[in-house]
Amino acid sequence: MRRMLLEKTGTAIWMSHLDLMRLMQRAFRRAGVVLHHSQGYTPHAYVSMLLPLSVGTESVCEIMEYEIDADIAIEPKDMNAVLPQGVRVLKVYESDRKAKFLTELSASLTMLYDRGVPDGAAQRIGALLNGESLLVEKRTKRGMDETDVRPMIHNTELTVVEDRILLTARISAQNPSLNPALLTTAIERYLPQDKPDFVRYRRLEVYDENGEIFR
Amino acid sequence: MSEKLERILPRVQKPARYVGGEYNQIIKNIDQVDVRVAFCFPDTYEIGMSNLGMRILYAVMNRMEGVWCERVFAPWGDMEEELRKNHIPLYALESGDPLADFDMIAFTIGYEMCYTNVLNMLDLGGIPRRSADRNGLEHIVFAGGACTYNPEPLADFVDFFSLGEGEELTEEIVSLYRKAKRESWSKDAFLLAVSKLNGVYVPSFYEHTYNEDGTLKAITPLHGAPTTVTKRIMQNLDEALYPTDIIVPNTEIVHDRSNLEVMRGCIRGCRFCQAGFTYRPVRPRSPELLLRQAIESLENSGCHEITLSSLSTSDYKNLPVLAQQMQDYCTPRKINLSLPSLRADNFSRELMLRLQQVRKSGLTFAPEAGTQRLRDAINKNVTEEEILETCAIAFEGGWNNVKLYFMLGLPTETDEDVLGIAELVYKILKTWREHASNKKRGVRIHVATAYFVPKPFTPFQWEKQITPEEYMRRQKLLKDNMPSKSIEYNWHASDLSRLEAVLARGDRRLCAVLEEVVNRGGKLDGWDEYFSYQTWMDSLAACGVDPDFYTTRGYDLDELLPWSVISDGVSTLFLKKEKERAYRNETTPDCRTKCSGCGASCLLKGGRCDA
Numbered sequence: 001m002r003r004m005l006l007e008k009t010g011t012a013i014w015m016s017h018l019d020l021m022r023l024m025q026r027a028f029r030r031a032g033v034v035l036h037h038s039q040g041y042t043p044h045a046y047v048s049m050l051l052p053l054s055v056g057t058e059s060v061c062e063i064m065e066y067e068i069d070a071d072i073a074i075e076p077k078d079m080n081a082v083l084p085q086g087v088r089v090l091k092v093y094e095s096d097r098k099a100k101f102l103t104e105l106s107a108s109l110t111m112l113y114d115r116g117v118p119d120g121a122a123q124r125i126g127a128l129l130n131g132e133s134l135l136v137e138k139r140t141k142r143g144m145d146e147t148d149v150r151p152m153i154h155n156t157e158l159t160v161v162e163d164r165i166l167l168t169a170r171i172s173a174q175n176p177s178l179n180p181a182l183l184t185t186a187i188e189r190y191l192p193q194d195k196p197d198f199v200r201y202r203r204l205e206v207y208d209e210n211g212e213i214f215r
Numbered sequence: 216m217s218e219k220l221e222r223i224l225p226r227v228q229k230p231a232r233y234v235g236g237e238y239n240q241i242i243k244n245i246d247q248v249d250v251r252v253a254f255c256f257p258d259t260y261e262i263g264m265s266n267l268g269m270r271i272l273y274a275v276m277n278r279m280e281g282v283w284c285e286r287v288f289a290p291w292g293d294m295e296e297e298l299r300k301n302h303i304p305l306y307a308l309e310s311g312d313p314l315a316d317f318d319m320i321a322f323t324i325g326y327e328m329c330y331t332n333v334l335n336m337l338d339l340g341g342i343p344r345r346s347a348d349r350n351g352l353e354h355i356v357f358a359g360g361a362c363t364y365n366p367e368p369l370a371d372f373v374d375f376f377s378l379g380e381g382e383e384l385t386e387e388i389v390s391l392y393r394k395a396k397r398e399s400w401s402k403d404a405f406l407l408a409v410s411k412l413n414g415v416y417v418p419s420f421y422e423h424t425y426n427e428d429g430t431l432k433a434i435t436p437l438h439g440a441p442t443t444v445t446k447r448i449m450q451n452l453d454e455a456l457y458p459t460d461i462i463v464p465n466t467e468i469v470h471d472r473s474n475l476e477v478m479r480g481c482i483r484g485c486r487f488c489q490a491g492f493t494y495r496p497v498r499p500r501s502p503e504l505l506l507r508q509a510i511e512s513l514e515n516s517g518c519h520e521i522t523l524s525s526l527s528t529s530d531y532k533n534l535p536v537l538a539q540q541m542q543d544y545c546t547p548r549k550i551n552l553s554l555p556s557l558r559a560d561n562f563s564r565e566l567m568l569r570l571q572q573v574r575k576s577g578l579t580f581a582p583e584a585g586t587q588r589l590r591d592a593i594n595k596n597v598t599e600e601e602i603l604e605t606c607a608i609a610f611e612g613g614w615n616n617v618k619l620y621f622m623l624g625l626p627t628e629t630d631e632d633v634l635g636i637a638e639l640v641y642k643i644l645k646t647w648r649e650h651a652s653n654k655k656r657g658v659r660i661h662v663a664t665a666y667f668v669p670k671p672f673t674p675f676q677w678e679k680q681i682t683p684e685e686y687m688r689r690q691k692l693l694k695d696n697m698p699s700k701s702i703e704y705n706w707h708a709s710d711l712s713r714l715e716a717v718l719a720r721g722d723r724r725l726c727a728v729l730e731e732v733v734n735r736g737g738k739l740d741g742w743d744e745y746f747s748y749q750t751w752m753d754s755l756a757a758c759g760v761d762p763d764f765y766t767t768r769g770y771d772l773d774e775l776l777p778w779s780v781i782s783d784g785v786s787t788l789f790l791k792k793e794k795e796r797a798y799r800n801e802t803t804p805d806c807r808t809k810c811s812g813c814g815a816s817c818l819l820k821g822g823r824c825d826a
Contacts, residue, residue, distance in 0.1 A: 011216065011236030012465070014224055019231055019466045026463060026517030030238075037549050045519075045549075056225045082517070084238040084465060198222050 004079070005091040005215070006062040008053065012086025017052040023087065024064060030082035033074060036067035050099045051173055051206065054181065059203035060090075063215070065099070095215050102214045104154065104207040105173040107180040111165040111187075111196035121194040122158045122165050128190055129156045129169070129183065136186045149186070152178040165196070173206060216311060223297040231466035232260035233294060235286075235308030238463040239515070241273070242309055243283040250393045252276055252284040253307050253317040253340075257324060257332035258741065260288040264462070265470035267524070268323050268360060272381050274458035282389055285309040285317075289332045290339070292745060295738070298339060305339035314340025315354070319392060321385075322358040322373070327718035328711065328740040330368060333358070334733040337372070344730065346374045346419060352395060352402050357388065364446070364493055365671045365778040368718050370418035371726035374402075375409055378781060379446025380479070382455045384414045410440050414447035421780060423723055429764055431722065431775040445782040446493070448818050452479060452500045459511035463518075472520035472553070473512040475505050477537070481526035482806040482826050484813075486594045486797055487583070487625065489670040490526055492790075493783045495815035496824040497806060502533040506540050513550060520551040529558040530807070538566055559601040564608060577616030577659070578609050584625055585635025592627050592797045596805065599639060603646050610650040615658045617643060623689045623706075624667035624681040626797060633689045634696055636662070641698040662697070662704045664690060666712035670719050671778050672785065674793035679769035680716045683709035710748040714740075717755075717765040722777035727758045786814035 008020065015023065025045045028035050037043035050063040076089040083089070113121075128134065134150040152172035159166045171178045180201050188195045206214045216234065224230040254273060256263030263269060263286070276284035285307035290298060298305065304313035314320060320342065322333055337344050342354050349356070358369065359377035366376045377384050388409060395405040410417040420440035424432045436442055449455040457476065464471070480497035481490070500508075509521055521541070525531060538554070545552045552570055557563040559580060567578075582597055584590045590597065606617060621636050640662055647658040666686045669678040681689075690706045697704055718725065731754035732740075739745035755762055770776060772791065789812065796803060803811050806826035810816075816824045 011234040014230040014234050015465045016229075016231065022467070023463075023465060025519070027238075029513075029517035029519065030515065032514075034548065043549055055230065082238070084240075084463070085236045198218075 001065050001095055002067065003093055003095050003215070004064045004066070004076075004089050005093070006064055007060045007088040007090055008062055008086060009058050009060070009088075010086035012084065013056055013058050016055050017049060020053075020062075020087070021047055021049065023084070024066075027079060027082050027087075028066070031074070031078050033068055033072065034070070036069050050102055051105070051177075053203060054179060054201070057180070057201040057203060061105075061203055061205050063102070063206065093215065097208070097214065100174070101208045102206050103173055103175070103209045104170055104211070106168060106170045106204045106207070108202045108204055109165075109167040109169070109180060109183060110200040110202070111167065111184075112198045112200075113163050113165075114197045116163050117160050117165055118194055121191075122160050124191050124194055125165065125167070125187055126156060126158050128186065129153055134186055136182050136189065138182065149178055149182055152176060153183075168204070170207075217303070219301055219303055220311075223294075223301055223303070227294045227297060228291060229466060232288070233290065233308075235311070237465050239460050240286075240309055240462050241277045241283070243277075245283070245310070248281055248283040250282045250319065250389060250396065251317045252282065252319045252321055252389065253287050253314050254284050255287040255314075255320060255322045255333075255336055256289070257322055257329040257336060258289055258326075258739075259291060260464075260466075261468045263288045264464050264468040266323065266325070267474055267476060268325075268381070270458060270461045270474075271456065272321075272323070272385050274461075275382055275385050275456055276389060278456065279386060279389060281393070283309075284321075285312075287314065287336065287340075289336055289739065292739065295335075295339065304341045305336055314342055318353060318355065318396060319389070320354055320356045322356070323360040324358055324362045324369075325360050326362055326741060327368075327715050328746070329362075330718060330729055331733050331737045331740050333369065334372060334729060335738045338733070344733075345371050347371070349374070350402060352392075352400060352405055355392065355402070355405070359385075361490060361493065364489070364781055364783060365719065365721070366416065366418060366781075367723050367777045368721040368725040368729060370723045372729075373418070374406060376416040376418070377447075378414045378416055378444060379783070380449050380455075381447070382449055384412065384447045387412050388415070407438055410438070414444065416444040416781060418723075423777070430771070431777060431779075434775065434780055436780075442780065443782050444780055445784060445818070448496070448784075449479075449498070450820055452476075452498050453504050457500075457508055459508055460515045461512070463516050470522070471518075472522055472551075473509070473516055473518040475509050475512070475521065475523050476500065476525065477505060477523050477528060477531045477534075478525045480815075482530050483527055483596060484594055484793075484803055484805065484811070485583070485596075486592075486674040486793055487622065487667065487670070489673050492672050492785050492813070492815075494526060495783070495785060495813060496819055497530075497826045499531060499533070499825060502537040502540070505537055506544075509541060510544060513548075519549065520553060521545065522553040522555060524555065527558065528554055529560060529563040530805075534566075535562065538570075542570070559597055559605045564605050577618055577661075578606065578614065579618045579620070580605075581620040582639065583620065583622050584628070584632060585621065585637070585639055586632045588800055589625060589628060589632040589635070591800045591802050593625055594793075594797070594802050596802065599642070602639070603642060606643050606646050607650045610647050610658075611652055613652050615647070615651065615653075615656050616661075617659070618661045619643075619663070621662070621664045622667045623664045623693070624686050626667075626675055626678045627800075628689075630689070630692060633693050636664070636693055637696040637698055640702055644699060644702075658701070660702045662702060664693065664704075664706045666707050666709050668712050668716045668719055671776070672783050672790075674790045674797060676720070676776070676790065677770040677772055677774075677794065680713070680766040682767050683713055686712075711740075711746060713762065713766060714748075714751055717762045720765050720770065720777070724758070724760055728754050728760050731757055784813075784815040784818040789813045
């Protein structure tokens with residue numbers, strides 16, 4: 001399978017998943033690469049992102065799969081020359097690892113406190129995320145539902161730097177998937193005094209079930 | 216991006232439209248820029264980014280060394296609320312700098328119901344609304360676009376208007392401004408100088424006085440301003456700048472495709488259509504250039520769709536050649552070629568079917584009126600036979616979706632004409648029964664009626680608009696007589712079209728009304744989510760302005776019209792003759808068949824149209 005490793009940063013983080021797909025399809029055309037199109041009356045170019053990214057989240061590890069008909073070599077620089085700011089191709093490669101083996105990811109949350117980090121907040125948040133269970137309201141197909149997300153949190157690390165807490169978490173990426181924003185939701189619910197004023201989210205790396213980097 | 220902005224973006228819908236950063240956006244080094252222009256589109260990003268005029272003028276201004284033109288769009292309501300709450304002034308997408316940092320603030324205005332957005336955007340940028348309250352050379356506000364041929368409702372807010380096609384005039388204006396800035400002119404000195412440019416209208420240089428009955432008594436030019444301001448045109452479209460490296464939006468917009476402008480002007484002369492007159496004379500681009508522009512646009516943007524646009528693309532003389540060459544380029548590359556505004560003639564029919572356009576969107580016709588008598592009166596040259604023949608071929612080919620657009624309240628319309636719409640729909644239904652290749656799939660016929668709005672610069676510029684009550688009666692009459700339940704009939708609400716009519720032929724007294732509407736929170740009036748008829752009615756009442764004066768009253772043939780100073784090249788005498796012909800149910804041949812002497816050719820050097 002042909003894949004690309006992408007970075008989505010800066011103003012580009014405000015694009016939606018579908019926006020990014022459209023953008024990449026056009027970038028291929030600008031680079032002079034004709035993607036493989038589906039048959040049928042309205043042919044679709046075959047491009048897919050392995051793990052859709054939420055609007056507003058940065059990432060340095062997006063994996064995109066695509067198909068082309070002609071066997072041509074594409075270099076990252078060919079794509080980067082025709083991409084808008086914030087979207088960069090880091091690597092072009094082939095892989096035979098199926099997407100379902102991408103099971104974990106590591107994300108960072110930069111939690112900003114306008115009036116400084118409350119005393120003991122990092123400890124309390126650490127304890128909350130490593131407790132017995134962590135029930136949060138999660139949107140499901142049936143509507144809002146109480147879900148225990150604790151089993152989806154594998155590892156957390158917290159550091160206080162000036163007016164912010166940096167939280168790095170290894171979480172479940174697929175089946176089930178955990179949106180890192182739910183960690184903030186949990187903090188708001190159980191530790192209202194430690195609620196940050198703003199949180200930046202960044203996807204750092206993706207892993208397989210053995211904790212090896214997934215490509 | 217400021218942290219303030221970063222914090223509100225997660226809370227608004229579609230934040231990608233507020234951050235810029237798209238492929239092909241133009242970033243300049245601020246140290247090498249001496250004139251900054253904020254190019255404002257008084258509607259959302261999705262609408263504005265689809266606008267051809269904005270794409271062209273963005274390129275025209277940015278091609279000038281030392282000039283940086285950036286884009287500004289109207290925020291959606293949720294974003295506006297956040298901006299206000301967090302004291303973030305409206306900003307341009309390229310630099311993120313607030314409107315107040317710009318020398319010139321330009322608006323392109325294509326629709327009357329965007330007027331409130333002009334005021335609201337100035338408010339959001341912290342720029343005083345009224346020209347009289349902006350004293351210096353900074354924040355010069357100017358406007359152009361299809362809707363500014365009658366600029367009077369905006370006369371108190373916009374310093375000057377740039378009329379007609381802007382490729383050359385915009386450059387002249389910005390160059391003059393640069394000189395003024397370098398030499399520290401006063402605003403008055405600049406306005407005086409800019410008023411000397413052909414095509415520039417400075418509303419404050421004209422004094423309007425009124426008769427006791429409210430009609431205009433006199434328009435007096437001051438400071439030596441010209442008695443007539445004539446719109447500008449490009450003499451040769453092949454020499455006009457047409458950008459092929461346009462900004463590719465990061466998020467979906469309304470017309471998300473490459474665009475080729477095949478010609479300007481229209482040979483048809485439908486009597487209700489403002490664009491059909493104001494874009495005259497007809498000027499084509501050469502097919503060789505268009506093909507080159509098409510390939511460049513597609514390669515530079517990566518779009519998988521391209522459209523040929525004009526007021527009536529079937530009337531482009533070289534369409535057969537161009538369409539074939541385009542198809543040859545597009546098909547192997549899996550690019551869709553789309554051709555809107557095709558007429559129901561033989562060639563277009565064949566082309567539509569060949570491109571299989573129809574299967575996607577269905578067949579679309581705009582007969583505008585239900586009987587041949589009324590179609591003749593409005594000079595809409597489409598016949599029932601053409602419609603039925605095209606439908607028959609399409610139904611045989613397996614298509615089963617037809618859309619029909621009509622207007623109610625056209626001059627001389629009677630109940631017979633209204634019922635004629637139902638009759639025509641019935642005949643299409645019958646045609647389907649006789650010609651459908653697969654009756655099991657059924658047929659879908661969509662009928663839509665709009666409420667006729669008389670527009671300036673058309674032969675109907677003096678006409679009365681029918682009352683909303685009468686419009687609703689005719690609409691109900693039609694609904695009750697629709698031949699089958701399987702027909703989907705939609706009609707425009709009367710409220711919006713009534714206000715469009717007020718603004719389209721409005722005078723300066725509407726400036727106060729616009730301001731009142733904005734003070735009462737009016738904005739995004741083109742959107743159902745925000746349009747509030749009551750706000751408009753209350754504001755009109757508060758300002759003592761009677762909407763009927765502009766709608767159902769009608770304008771006397773020798774009344775001084777608010778837009779009398781402005782000329783689009785078409786003579787008023789011609790419009791009057793056309794009005795008379797309408798009342799005699801006489802058609803006027805298209806410009807190619809026979810020149811009817813509208814006067815627009817006077818704008819061309821050599822004085823001959825290439826119709």
